[in-house]
Amino acid sequence: MASGTALIYDEEMTTHKLLWSDPICDIEVPERLSSSYEQLRSYHLVERCVHVPAREGSEEEILLVHSIEHLEVAKSTQTMNEEELKRVSENYDAFFFHPSTYHCARLAVGATLQLVDAVMSGRVCNGMALVRPPGHHSQRNAANGFCLFNNVAIAAEYAKLKYGLQRILIVDWDVHHGQGTQYIFEEDPSVLYFSWHRYEHQEFWPSLKESDYDAVGLGKGKGFNINLPWNKVGMGNSDYLAAFFHVLLPMAFEFDPELVLVSSGYDSGIGDPEGQMNATPEVFAHLTHFLMQLANGKLCVILEGGYHLKSLGESVCMTVKTLLGDPVPQITGEMAPCLSAVESIQNVRAAHKPYWKWLAYEDTSFLQNLSTKSHLLKKANSNPSTEHESKITNNNNTVKVERFLELHMKNILFPVPPIKTATTGSEGSEHFLPEHVQLVKEMDKTEIKALVSGFYADLVKEDKTLLSLGSMFVILDKILKKEVCNGIAASLTAALSAAVALRHSVRFGFQRVLCVFVGDMQMIPDTEDGRMLIINICDKEQSGKASCKHYISLNWKEDAEGNDFFSAVLGFILPVAYSYQPNLTVIAVGPNRSLGINGISLLVALLQGLAESRILAVIEDTEKSLMQSVAKTLVRASTPPFGIYVPPTQEKVNKIKALRDQFQQEWKMLQCSVKEGI
Ligand code: X5A
Numbered sequence: 001m002a003s004g005t006a007l008i009y010d011e012e013m014t015t016h017k018l019l020w021s022d023p024i025c026d027i028e029v030p031e032r033l034s035s036s037y038e039q040l041r042s043y044h045l046v047e048r049c050v051h052v053p054a055r056e057g058s059e060e061e062i063l064l065v066h067s068i069e070h071l072e073v074a075k076s077t078q079t080m081n082e083e084e085l086k087r088v089s090e091n092y093d094a095f096f097f098h099p100s101t102y103h104c105a106r107l108a109v110g111a112t113l114q115l116v117d118a119v120m121s122g123r124v125c126n127g128m129a130l131v132r133p134p135g136h137h138s139q140r141n142a143a144n145g146f147c148l149f150n151n152v153a154i155a156a157e158y159a160k161l162k163y164g165l166q167r168i169l170i171v172d173w174d175v176h177h178g179q180g181t182q183y184i185f186e187e188d189p190s191v192l193y194f195s196w197h198r199y200e201h202q203e204f205w206p207s208l209k210e211s212d213y214d215a216v217g218l219g220k221g222k223g224f225n226i227n228l229p230w231n232k233v234g235m236g237n238s239d240y241l242a243a244f245f246h247v248l249l250p251m252a253f254e255f256d257p258e259l260v261l262v263s264s265g266y267d268s269g270i271g272d273p274e275g276q277m278n279a280t281p282e283v284f285a286h287l288t289h290f291l292m293q294l295a296n297g298k299l300c301v302i303l304e305g306g307y308h309l310k311s312l313g314e315s316v317c318m319t320v321k322t323l324l325g326d327p328v329p330q331i332t333g334e335m336a337p338c339l340s341a342v343e344s345i346q347n348v349r350a351a352h353k354p355y356w357k358w359l360a361y362e363d364t365s366f367l368q369n370l371s372t373k374s375h376l377l378k379k380a381n382s383n384p385s386t387e388h389e390s391k392i393t394n395n396n397n398t399v400k401v402e403r404f405l406e407l408h409m410k411n412i413l414f415p416v417p418p419i420k421t422a423t424t425g426s427e428g429s430e431h432f433l434p435e436h437v438q439l440v441k442e443m444d445k446t447e448i449k450a451l452v453s454g455f456y457a458d459l460v461k462e463d464k465t466l467l468s469l470g471s472m473f474v475i476l477d478k479i480l481k482k483e484v485c486n487g488i489a490a491s492l493t494a495a496l497s498a499a500v501a502l503r504h505s506v507r508f509g510f511q512r513v514l515c516v517f518v519g520d521m522q523m524i525p526d527t528e529d530g531r532m533l534i535i536n537i538c539d540k541e542q543s544g545k546a547s548c549k550h551y552i553s554l555n556w557k558e559d560a561e562g563n564d565f566f567s568a569v570l571g572f573i574l575p576v577a578y579s580y581q582p583n584l585t586v587i588a589v590g591p592n593r594s595l596g597i598n599g600i601s602l603l604v605a606l607l608q609g610l611a612e613s614r615i616l617a618v619i620e621d622t623e624k625s626l627m628q629s630v631a632k633t634l635v636r637a638s639t640p641p642f643g644i645y646v647p648p649t650q651e652k653v654n655k656i657k658a659l660r661d662q663f664q665q666e667w668k669m670l671q672c673s674v675k676e677g678i
C-alpha cells in the first residue's frame with residue numbers, strides 16, 4: 001500500500017498573465033499560484049510532501065483530447081505581439097494569451113500527468129498539482145473561461161491508455177460548470193463526471209441549458225454525467241456535505257472508481273468574487289477525506305479556479321493537510337442544507353434514478369411537477385432559518401470574510417496534532433497491529449476502582465466487570481488529554497465500557513458525544529440531556545427503549561453477498577452524525593453484531609470526518625481480523641476493505657426512508673427531498 005503525498009508546483013506557471021485591461025479576466029492572476037504555495041510553506045506542509053517535478057505535456061498527450069487545429073493555434077501564439085495576442089484571445093469566451101501561455105499550459109498538462117504517474121506507479125498514495133492555466137472549461141477545439149487545455153480530461157484519457165483503467169471518477173467542485181469536461185466525456189461510460197456549480201436558473205456564466213441536472217450523459221454514457229446546479233448564491237458547508245451524502249458519494253461507491261481526479265476549484269469557497277458562496281476552508285478537508293475512501297486512496301487533486309487569494313490559500317492547505325492524513329477539522333455552525341439546495345439534490349437524484357441501483361427503489365413519483373414548482377421555490381424564501389440571508393456583496397462583508405478567515409484559521413490549523421493511535425498491548429496484539437500504533441499499559445484494578453466508585457458505581461455493580469474497563473479508561477484518558485487522536489480498546493463488556501466512556505467524557509467537559517453501537521446493547525445510558533447521541537445498529541429491535549432524538553435504533557443485517565451498508569451510512573448515519581457535530585465519537589462493537597468487518601470498517605473510516613477525528617473504538621469481539629482492520633483504518637495505514645458494493649433491497653430502502661422521515665426535522669442533514677406542501 002503506497003503512502004505519501006505528492007506536491008507539484010513550478011514557478012514557471014506564474015509567467016502566464018493578462019497584458020491588457022479586461023475586467024472579466026483580471027482575476028486569474030499569477031499570485032493565485034505563488035501565494036497558495038507560500039501558504040503551504042508557512043504551515044510547514046511543503047516539507048511533508050514528496051516533491052514531484054512538473055514537465056511539459058507532449059503534443060501527443062494534448063491530442064488525446066484536443067484537435068490539431070486547437071493545438072496549432074495555441075502554439076502559434078508564442079511569437080505574437082500584444083496586439084495579435086489580444087486579437088486571438090477575442091475569439092474565445094473569457095480567455096487571454098501571453099507569449100508564455102502555451103508553455104505554461106503544456107506545463108499544466110504535464111504536471112497533471114506527473115501526478116497521475118506518481119499515484120498510479122505507487123510512488124505516492126495521493127497528491128496535489130498547483131497549475132495555471134486551469135483546464136475544465138477548455139474544449140476539444142476551444143479555449144474558454146481562463147482554460148486552454150483540459151488538464152484533468154487529458155489526465156483521464158492518459159490514465160485509461162497508459163494504465164488500462166476502466167473506471168475514473170472526476171469530481172469538479174469548482175463553482176463553475178466544467179462544460180468542457182462534460183462535452184469530452186458525455187458519451188463515455190468509463191469516466192463518471194460530477195460537477196456542482198452556481199447556476200441560478202441558467203443566469204450564471206456560462207449560462208448553458210446543458211449545465212442543468214437533466215444533462216445525464218449521452219448514448220452509452222447515459223448516467224455518467226452528474227450536474228448539480230446551485231440556483232442560489234450563499235451555499236455553505238451543509239449544502240456541500242448534503243450534496244456528497246445524498247448525490248455524489250452513493251454514486252461514487254456504486255461506480256467503484258480505480259482512480260479519482262478532482263477538478264479542484266476553490267471559487268466555491270467563502271469570499272470568492274465569482275462564486276459568492278459561503279463554504280469555509282475546512283469543508284474541503286471533509287470533501288477530500290470522503291474521496292480518499294474511494295479507489296484505494298488513489299486521489300489526484302488538480303487546481304482549477306479560486307480568486308480570493310486568502311480563501312484559496314487556506315482551502316488548498318486544508319486539502320493538502322487532509323491528503324497527508326492529518327485529523328479532519330470540525331465544521332462549526334448550524335448544519336442544515338437550505339431549501340434551494342435540497343431542491344437541486346432532489347432533482348438530480350430523480351434524473352439519475354434510471355441509471356443507479358441505489359436509487360432504484362426511491363419514490364420519486366411526486367417529482368414530475370417539480371420544475372414547474374421551482375419558480376415558486378425560487379421566490380418562496382418562506383423559512384428564514386433554512387434559507388440563506390443574503391449575498392456577500394458590500395465592502396463591509398468583505399472585511400468580515402477577511403477577519404473570519406484570519407481568526408478561524410488560527411484555531412483550525414495549528415493546535416491539531418497529527419494522528420496518533422493507542423491501544424493496550426493485551427493478548428499479543430503487537431504481532432498483528434499495524435506499525436505506529438502506540439501500545440499503552442492498562443490501568444490497574446485500584447485505579448479503576450477509585451474512578452468507578454465515585455461516579456460510575458450505579459453502572460458498575462459487579463466487581464469482576466471492573467477489570468474489563470481498564471483498557472478503555474486508559475485510552476479514553478489519552479484521547480481526552482489530546483495525547484493521542486484515537487484508539488482501540490478490547491473489552492469483555494462493550495456496552496458497559498461504552499456507557500462509562502460516554503459518562504466519563506461528558507464529565508470531562510465534552511458537550512456532545514456520539515456513540516455508534518454495533519450489536520446488542522445490554523445497557524442503554526440515559527440520553528435525555530442531549531450530551532450523548534446513540535445510534536444502535538442491531539439485528540432486531542431492542543426491547544425496552546423506543547427510538548427518540550438521542551437514541552436511534554437502526555435494524556440492519558448486512559447482506560451476506562457484499563456490503564449493502566453504504567446506503568445506511570451515507571443516507572442516514574453520516575447525515576445524523578454531521579447534524580449533531582460531536583466532540584468525540586465512540587464506536588462500540590458488542591455481542592451478536594449484525595455487521596461484518598466490511599461494514600464496521602466503512603463506519604470507522606467515514607466517522608473519522610467528525611470530532612476532529614477523535615474516535616474511541618471499543619471492541620468486545622477480539623477477533624484478530626476485526627481488530628486489525630479497525631486499527632489500520634484508525635492509523636490511516638490503508639483504505640480498509642469495504643467489500644463489494646451491493647445495492648440495498650426495497651425493504652432496506654424503505655427502512656432508511658422511514659427513519660429519514662422520522663428524524664429529518666431534528667437532524668436536518670437528512671433532508672434530501674422537498675416535502676409536498678412546502
Ligand atoms: C477556471 C475558472 C472561470 C471563468 C469565469 C468567466 N474559470 N466569467 O474558474
Ligand code: ZN
Pocket residue numbers: 174175176265267304305306
Ligand atoms: Zn471556476
